[in-house]
Amino acid sequence: MDIQSLFALALQDGKVKIKDANQLLEVIDFSEVASITDLRLAIESIGRVDLFPSEKSWNFALNIDEQNAKHGIRSFSIVSDGYPKHLKAIDNAPLVLHVRGSVRILQEINGIAVVGSRKISKAGAVIAHRIAKQAVERDWIVVSGLALGVDAEAHKGALAGGKPAATIAVLAHGLEKAKPATNALLGQEILDNGGAWVSEHPVGTPAKPPYFVQRNRIQLGLSVGSIIVEAEEKSGSITQAKFCVQQKRPLYAVIPESIDNPFGMVCSGTLMLVHKMGANPLRNKDDYPEMFERFERQKMLMQSL
Template sequence: MDTFLKLYVLQNVRGIGHKTIFKLDRQKLDGIETGQHLYELVAELGSNNARIKTISIEEIMDLLDKAKKIAEKHDRLSIRTIHLFDKEYPDSFKVIPVPPIIIFAKGNISSLKEPGIAVIGTRNISPYAQKVGQRIGEIVAENGLTVISGLATGCDTAGHVGCLKAGGTTIAIVATPLDQTYPEENIPLEKQIIENNGCIISEYPVGMPGNPYFFIQRDRLQCGLANGVIVVETGHTGGTWHAINGCKKLGKPLGCFSFTREHYSRFMHSLGNKQLIEKNEAFALYDKVSLQKFLETCNTMPPVLF
């Protein structure tokens, strides 16, 4: 039985989380060949952990059937499945408190192992910040680093586009299944990313309904995969702050573009940059020199947690 099928079933049993799965005996997992074996493993895990829900053999078989259908759909769409025991699974994901058990990918999955910088920020980007975001993407690529972002409009798009303009590799971590593109206007950009040796990844299998919470979950993967994070433009609140706070918790370098007083007075959705810089919570980025100095601080990664 394919390991993906086993892990899909296990992670969908209430009470079985990433820590339990990480601690599984690989020989025992590899020895599972039937739904009955999976049922026995869940029962064994439940006997040692009261939080694991009692589940019937019929429910196990239903989950297994669902996993097989997902695998078939992904095969038809040329979507790769990568689980935490695969050699292709990025070690950098293991630094985050809740690493994904399974990820789905289109494109060059070897790019997931390359050092990279997350370029993030508001969807409501100002015209000048759009130019800044593209230039940051270019410089990151020129320094031999991958640009990591989320394919959203605004700052994400600027980072991806700048990287591609410089002939670099970029990765989009998205909050939808890989048979969808959000926003639809970025379908051509998604195609460009894949055609230029990049990769699109998601935690969500084909057929899963969308959920706003997935965007928050996606942000932790951006921080986990990246060596450092750059904020192009953000307000005092917004989704960007999930990634900013995740970056702080992981102890990774955080950079932030510094705008002029006039810009801050005209664009309220840039005031988060001002706040981060004034509180010394981020490296202030002004130009190519300051950006390259920041990139030099992003050479090391925290030790893995699991």
Template sequence: MNTRDIIALLLTPGVGRKNVYKILSQYGEEDLTIHHLKEIISNKFYKISSTDLYHFYEKSKRILDWAEKARIDIVDFQNTRYPSSLKAIDDPPLLLFIKGKYEFIKKEENCIGVIGTREPTAYGKEIAKMIGGYLAQKDIGVISGLALGCDTGAHIGCLKHKGKTAAILAHGLNMIYPNENKKLAEEIIAAGGCLISEYFPFEKPKNYSFIERDRLQSGLSKGIIVIETEETGGTMHTVNFARKQNKKIGCMKYSSIFNNYSTLKGNEYILKNMNSVPIKNYSDIDDFIKK
């Protein structure tokens, strides 16, 4: 099976990513024709006509052509360029759409995820920049989500110190969300970093896709560092994925003068209830990287 086969299967209604993974596990080494795939789908899921499957193959070709023109690599699960760290997580993406250079993400020990709320305190914004910059100085890649707030700070700090950073997006790579970070996305690519998505071009961001992409932020990282988060904030999804993936969790520990800020309630919870590492200074970050 090749990339076009995988795309066509993912486009086929009623099949889904997990079932495509099962098909790939069973038939991945075989050179399948459209007729063979039609039989597989019909036997395992529902009767599909050759005309309908041909339609998905044509759409698959258009996606491949679009990616080539847009200088976007499509890396499927079988490809040697696919990050090994993602193969180890539950429900790995079968396809990655990547714009930019991504050699630095192939080994999880080379990367740290830096995450947090979209609405941090002014102090938190600066901390995100400082940590992103410090990791860059240590030649550690920064993984984040290009969201406003802490993500933006981490990317900017990394770029300021000539580091490489990857932004994991919750939509197709034909667009940038939020629009305010379009220039930042361009700077990430120009500096030797990359944008990564598992979604087809022209797929818009949805609530579930932001949660899905969080598993990739932790999956690509040796560990994550939480800057600021509410107890029920979106950042907690990444934290929970990191726990399931047995990744290290670092969390900023702030002075008691910040106790009344809602965006730090999640930090208190993580430090109290999870097997996390409190981060108070650069020395703590050094220890976090080495362990």
């Protein structure tokens, strides 16, 4: 792990405010820093030695580095070369990103987030799988959360697209193993296919309810836009949709073709997104070409920036 990533982990353990941590990482010239001693001198020179991590926090960071090696995990601070630039561009980007699997796949501005409820209808499962498969066939990368329901179907559809490095799983815990256990084999298949797991949480961190909400911004940050396949109004996926709107990236939501909802889709949340938040509706597969064209324009915009 490079010294700026060790430093960022130590700052996190020391509960340094994210604004102060980001500022330190941005102002220090790490090309001139070869050791922790050099780093301390650099921080003293800008008058913020009060923020220099304690021995305990440095040992925390060094321990994470050792644990990473056991599990094939790499960690990147927000100023490290391996940190995706399009993720860095979002509001409240994670200070450190932990990656298991392909680092290269994260550098491409080529992701589409396909997410939704854990509660899923048969029609919703088919749609999530179909959208993800078509996305990969068009050379997109599917970003989702490896949860039960829509997320799992999105990853499966991406893998069915028949191309390597097809999907990224954003997890709400440390990357030593995939959770839930039900999707452990699917998680391994993602890695075996050249994909990646990512998280803002270091190895050994257990999943907690707030973490599932927080990861939504990372899913969006790695993507040109979002597709919400099925969701209730209080679904966690609505948080991602709101963040997508805030970041002004394209948002699509799957809704029934007719008001009577003949296939029993889970759609109170997706209907709300269309009618109240300006999401673009996806009623059937005839809507897909226009959606992919919109994502292509967004990709070109983000690449130019």
